[in-house]
Amino acid sequence: MNLSKKIVLAEDNSILSKLLQFKLEKEGYQLLIATNGKEAVNLIEDNRPDMILTDIMMPFISGLEVISHVRNKLEMKTPIVVFSSAGQEEMVLNAFNLGANDFMSKPFSPNELVIRIKRLLQ
Template structure:
């Protein structure tokens, strides 16, 4: 699997059985995905609104709201094209047909192979790549094409360069980047409009704006080396 294609890919796993949910989470985390969890239909709706995940792994027999109701809500009420894989014990042809009619992109029957599920997730994301033109990490979400960045659903008001900085950090999570590396990543044509002497000021302003919206520190200074956007769980 090409890990570089998975950076920023968040998966919402909706499953009321904690053992199955944890098993899927272990495999997803190992493959480089960020995992969001929900144990019932109501919580699934909350997580979708909060995190806008790139793909939804959805059990059908759920407390509060069924998986079918969640799927219908995503497709009709939200008018969302978020990729959905139904993961369920409902194995009949009738249920499969109903799932696809509701808008599922794939249908996996329990008991299932976690390794096969990973392949199916990758395949669905590959087919639906244009639907997920964003990066997400622990409440952060950025849509490069639209110039939108949010934290926990609240918009970050950033300058053009601050937006580029955040985008660069989110493309390289948990990596130490020198000032020169950051500038090279931002200005691929080497026509640098900002010097490495002033980048510290821009990062300081970006940090301040993030702190106004969350108490957590994400951009860390690594003395003598540069900066790191840290998103470890």
């Protein structure tokens, strides 16, 4: 199925991380979880994932810095989906300008995320 597809999830909310891990692994994806932006960058550099899911607001390195690092330093074209709480329109626009492929406002449906992931990985 999707077992060869690796996804890095950068999310500092452990409850949301566990929920998404359960849902995405059930769909057959291999999930690598980072609890902050620094861990995310390390996982991305070490594993070259097929997709990156990142929250914008994270400890140490923000999701925006993760996107910038992936696009500019690593020069990867990996699809990136960004999460953010409502009311952060400027950050969302910055994320798209830096190279994010999609955006989901928190709270969001894990089922909708799965559909977006499948669409981006086609």
